[in-house]
Amino acid sequence: MGRRPCCVEEGLNRGSWSAIEDMILTSYINLHGEGKWRELPKRAGLKRCGKSCRLRWLNYLRPDIKRGNISKDEEDLIIKLHRLLGNRWSLIAGRLPGRTDNEIKNYWNTKLSKKIQGQTPKIRINGSVEKKGASESSISSETPPVIRTKASRCTRVFLPRKEGNEITKKNGESSRDCSRPSSSFQQVDDDSLDMLVGFDMNELLFMSDDLNSNCLQICSDGIRGSSNLVTGEDGWNISSWYLDDPFSTDTDVMLQGGSGNEAILENCSIDTLQPDEAFELKMLASFLS
DNA sequence: AAACTCTACAACCGCCATTAT
DNA sequence: TATAATGGCGGTTGTAGAGTT
Numbered sequence: 541m542g543r544r545p546c547c548v549e550e551g552l553n554r555g556s557w558s559a560i561e562d563m564i565l566t567s568y569i570n571l572h573g574e575g576k577w578r579e580l581p582k583r584a585g586l587k588r589c590g591k592s593c594r595l596r597w598l599n600y601l602r603p604d605i606k607r608g609n610i611s612k613d614e615e616d617l618i619i620k621l622h623r624l625l626g627n628r629w630s631l632i633a634g635r636l637p638g639r640t641d642n643e644i645k646n647y648w649n650t651k652l653s654k655k656i657q658g659q660t661p662k663i664r665i666n667g668s669v670e671k672k673g674a675s676e677s678s679i680s681s682e683t684p685p686v687i688r689t690k691a692s693r694c695t696r697v698f699l700p701r702k703e704g705n706e707i708t709k710k711n712g713e714s715s716r717d718c719s720r721p722s723s724s725f726q727q728v729d730d731d732s733l734d735m736l737v738g739f740d741m742n743e744l745l746f747m748s749d750d751l752n753s754n755c756l757q758i759c760s761d762g763i764r765g766s767s768n769l770v771t772g773e774d775g776w777n778i779s780s781w782y783l784d785d786p787f788s789t790d791t792d793v794m795l796q797g798g799s800g801n802e803a804i805l806e807n808c809s810i811d812t813l814q815p816d817e818a819f820e821l822k823m824l825a826s827f828l829s
Numbered sequence: 830a831a832a833c834t835c836t837a838c839a840a841c842c843g844c845c846a847t848t849a850t
Numbered sequence: 851t852a853t854a855a856t857g858g859c860g861g862t863t864g865t866a867g868a869g870t871t
Contacts (some may be wrong), residue, residue, distance in 0.1 A: 555864085556839070578856070594857075595840065604838050630859060644858075 553587045557596055561586060566595055567600050599642045606638025610647055618644055624804060 568584035574597065577590035586593060599605075610618070614636055621632045629641035629648075636644065798827070 554841080556866095575857085591842090592840075592855085598858095599839075627860065641859075642839075649861095650837055 550587055551587060552581075552592075554592075557588075557600075562596070562601055563586065565597060569597055569601075595642075598638045604638055605640060610639070610643075614639070615647075615652065618648065619656065622648065622652070 557565075564584055564586055565580075568580065568586075572580075572583075573595075577594040580586070580590055581588045584593075588596075617636060618632060621635060627629050627645075627648075629645040631642050633641040723813050787795050
């Protein structure tokens with residue numbers, strides 16, 4: 541009994557992804573969408589476990605990922621949010637368009653944690669200097685407490701949206717993590733990094749990543765010209781998709797990324813908050829304003 | 830030039846929550 | 851209600867490349 545361990549199949553590739561694998565995965569997801577990660581590698585003809593595919597897509601291949609150096613504004617925001625939320629990287633990443641939780645986590649672990657440690661005096665616990673990570677989780681008298689809501693994961697929300705942004709979750713529609721930038725996430729300018737300023741409670745809780753009906757813009761450059769390399773179990777293959785795709789005459793393939801008015805934060809519910817958590821969130825709001 | 834150390838980051842692992850049956 | 855399957859998250863590891871000795 542119990543869970544079937546992931547990635548137990550022998551013969552699966554591990555380690556770094558090749559360009560071909562990236563191309564196969566990207567192409568498959570462009571056509572079939574995200575989800576069904578366990579089936580995906582079989583269908584796409586990848587010798588990877590589903591979990592690995594998901595990670596690769598979310599952290600590296602998604603078209604809305606912003607690559608490059610983290611700006612000073614972003615860095616400040618990460619520090620602020622980390623002070624408030626702790627190591628809840630997905631939540632932090634949700635406030636930084638185009639950045640992934642993994643990227644922020646790495647950035648924190650390699651740069652910011654040291655930077656922060658350099659600023660704050662080491663805290664002694666039981667007479668000894670606290671080791672690695674202590675400064676992150678320890679609550680000094682000056683830092684606001686890390687907010688930890690009861691539900692560590694946000695599920696189901698019944699939140700009235702402003703001005704026609706109705707919740708339109710449908711049966712069978714994959715739920716979207718409230719913290720993760722979605723493919724239909726509207727890209728914002730760096731100037732918007734001060735977006736946390738001036739939120740009221742609801743805005744703070746449900747900082748609504750605007751879900752316009754942006755289409756997912758997929759660059760198909762890497763696919764163009766590829767030969768019929770891979771065929772999945774269901775007969776899908778890159779070149780057949782590419783050739784059959786009505787959009788393929790353009791440089792970019794536009795896929796519909798969302799219905800437009802879905803709430804990215806559809807999974808959050810204020811009902812799940814405990815009374816004292818509401819108070820903590822007020823503190824959060826005042827801190828950020 | 831070789832050996833060693835450090836840094837950055839992609840990838841993996843294990844656990845947990847949610848969903849499906 | 852119980853159990854299995856799936857998806858998601860945070861912690862950790864592996865490793866390539868840069869820098870230093």
